[in-house]
Amino acid sequence: GNSVTQMEGPVTLSEEAFLTINCTYTATGYPSLFWYVQYPGEGLQLLLKATKADDKGSNKGFEATYRKETTSFHLEKGSVQVSDSAVYFCALTSTGGTSYGKLTFGQGTILTVHP
Amino acid sequence: ETGVTQTPRHLVMGMTNKKSLKCEQHLGHNAMYWYKQSAKKPLELMFVYNFKEQTENNSVPSRFSPECPNSSHLFLHLHTLQPEDSALYLCASSQGVWENSGNTIYFGEGSWLTVV
Numbered sequence: 001g002n003s004v005t006q007m008e009g010p011v012t013l014s015e016e017a018f019l020t021i022n023c024t025y026t027a028t029g030y031p032s033l034f035w036y037v038q039y040p041g042e043g044l045q046l047l048l049k050a051t052k053a054d055d056k057g058s059n060k061g062f063e064a065t066y067r068k069e070t071t072s073f074h075l076e077k078g079s080v081q082v083s084d085s086a087v088y089f090c091a092l093t094s095t096g097g098t099s100y101g102k103l104t105f106g107q108g109t110i111l112t113v114h115p
Numbered sequence: 116e117t118g119v120t121q122t123p124r125h126l127v128m129g130m131t132n133k134k135s136l137k138c139e140q141h142l143g144h145n146a147m148y149w150y151k152q153s154a155k156k157p158l159e160l161m162f163v164y165n166f167k168e169q170t171e172n173n174s175v176p177s178r179f180s181p182e183c184p185n186s187s188h189l190f191l192h193l194h195t196l197q198p199e200d201s202a203l204y205l206c207a208s209s210q211g212v213w214e215n216s217g218n219t220i221y222f223g224e225g226s227w228l229t230v231v
Contacts, residue, residue, distance in 0.1 A: 036222075043121075043205050043224035044158075089158070093218065102171070103220055105158040 002027045006090050006106035013080055013113050021075040021109050023064075023090035031092040033057075033066050033073040034103070038087040047075075047088070080113045087111070118142040119223035121206050127229045128196065136191040136226045138206030145211035147189040148220065149181060152203040164189060165211060196230045203227050 007022040025031065032051045036044040048057030053068035062077045073090060090106040119140045128134050140147065149161040163171035164183040178200075180192040189206055206223040 032218075034219075043203075044207075044222040046219055046221065049219060093220075102160055102163070103158075107157050 002031065002092060002094055002104040004090050004092055004104055004106035006088075006109050009108070010110035010112060013111070015082055015113055015115050016079045017113075019075070019077040019080045019084075019111070021088055021090075021111070023073045023075065023106060025071050025073065025090075025092050027071075027092055027094070027104075029094075031094065033064070034091045034093070035062070035064055035073070035075050036089040036091060036105075038089065038108075040086070044089065080111075082113045082115055085111055085113045119206055119208055119221050121204075121223035121226050123226060124224065125227045125229075127231060128193065129231055130196060130198070132196075133192070133194040135193065136204055136206075136228070138189040138191075138223055140187055140189075140206075140208040140221075140223075142208055142221060144208040144221075145186050146209045147183060147186070148207040148209075149189065149191055150205040150207060150222075152205055152225070154202075158205070162191075193228070196228075198230050201229045 003026045005024050034049045035047040037047045038044050047062055048059040048064060050057040050066035053066055056063060056065045064073050064075045066073055087108045087110050089108045091103045094102050122137045146165045148163050151159045151161055160173050161175045162181045167183050167186060178195050182190040203225045205225045207220045209218050209220045
């Protein structure tokens, strides 16, 4: 079956530090890949996505590249802010058939950014 | 404004109570979902509705009863819950049946449920 593995958290950084959150996946076919973010007390928001190999998703200074050869979709940001403190979820959708866009989530990575 | 609205945002109920969670989407989507988010566990898909028809029940106990009267509204009826059912319940929607199109799922802000 499909699975998503994220780096263990929590991750604690100082403001303006470089961020990488690793994500690798196992899936049949050609899944689409997503990063969702959950700010404290809120639901999940789509941060970025990529639908095919070598696509780069980007939003709010975050980037992730769909690497089929390494089955990875690592999230990066060059300079984090305190307001980026949240839980980040890597996810994929199954391909075709009866999957109906079923999202498979990683376990989430807690990011805390200090001033 | 996420386009997916859930009410109530917080709910405390006893184990013998009957309550309902409501979800409404304003995105013109045809598929709606219920997810459960518990502490220290991955997000769990509970139910999927496509064009008002239930297409997936992910082995959810019968004390959770979904209802989808139309493509814009989704309910989760709750009765005789257990304390371990306390969690954040997330509603989501998407365009419809996904076919290699990178169909994006949009989430509501969730309903925090505490069972006492």
